[in-house]
Amino acid sequence: MRSIASYPLTLIFLLISLTLFSKSNAGGIVTYWGQDSREGRLTDACNSGLYSIVNIAFLSTFGGGRQPEINLAGHCNPGSCQGVGQGIKNCQNKGVKVFLSIGGDHSTNTYTLTSDDDARKLGDYIWDNFLGGQSASRPFGDAILDGVDFDIEGGELHYAALARKLHEHASSSSRKFYLAAAPQCPFQNNILSGALNTGLFDYVWIQFYNNGQANCEFNSNNQNGFRNSWNKWSSSINAAKFFVGLPAAHAAATTGYVPSQDLINQLLPIVKSPKYGGIMLWNRYFDNLTGYSSKIKNNV
Structure with missing residues (x-):
């Protein structure tokens, strides 16, 4: 018969396991700096x-x-x-x-x-x-x-x-x-295909923006194109971590902007896995303007 004292230990072990799993899928935020003098130092x-x-x-x-x-x-x-x-x-x-x-x-x-x-x-x-x-x-x-x-x-x-x-x-x-790379989201329809196939890259931040005709950007009403593209990238390329590349504001790209709550509630559940590295944002100036990183950081 199991003693009553063992139940708290089991519960503690379960909580630790869940915490470690959560941390293993936690991500960071990457940004680009240098292309707008208004972005600060x-x-x-x-x-x-x-x-x-x-x-x-x-x-x-x-x-x-x-x-x-x-x-x-x-x-x-x-x-x-x-x-x-x-x-x-x-x-x-x-x-x-x-x-x-x-x-x-x-x-x-x-x-x-x-x-x-x-x-x-x-x-x-x-x-x-x-x-x-x-x-x-x-x-x-x-x-x-x-x-x-x-x-x-x-x-x-x-x-x-x-x-x-x-x-x-x-x-x-x-x-x-x-080594990192920022390919466009249509899978391997880009000039970096040979480089990425070397297996030498640590990080790949896929540009899910400015590709509105390619059916790989995130769409809150139909997520299949984005999901298929993400799964193809993360399962086919030998890299340590993959990031979702997005514009930090509507004005930062022609297409591909994802409102912060849509990212938190809909996009992140699709991509979080051991290969997930976080979110890449174009760029620091627009992120400063909208506060996008601040809105998503605790969930990324």
Whole structure:
């Protein structure tokens, strides 16, 4: 016969198990900083306590013989961004990872990779100027970023070669460096398919916005397209964590905005699983404007 005293222990064990399960599916919020001078300092973004990762956007010129160059849209001139370097250190001291995002809007055609050798040269440049390497021309000074985000929206292929080169450099370091990617939500209908198939990426934040005709964005009246896309991504790509990429305001994207209560009540129950990493928001300026992160943080 079971003693009465064993019941409280059983209850405690059950509560601990439920708590651990809940925490295992807890996520973080990722945002992009650097494309609007009205968004404030990088330090302020990290001091907000809202984000686990901030992507500095963008290294938007590279490849095809071009000299790689960052464009931070009014925060600093490409050759004088040492203040951002201090912001990176401040963020890291707060426990926030900071990545360099490469690519971005391709309408101006400022980036492409013309060959695997071109990709490997870019990998060397990124390692030496932003990560663990050495260079006399580091745009952010001696600040060492935590990883690289591939936000590639056009140009030629060869991004698999870039991922392998960055991984090769990182493998020689005792410090952990991360690879992330921001593909469009139609499954593998994008220029990053080869890179993602390498299995080298830690995080994939899928852009469920600006794809209104593709039936993969979230629709509160019919969730099947979103659910199918999410399940395909999270089950087919070898990555540690997957994030739902959304605009932080109606004005931040053409389509794809999800009201915060719809996200909490309808979207999150679909995606929460051991592979779920959290929510990615475009971008810090619009998040500041709407307070979107603050509304969802306790549920993400």
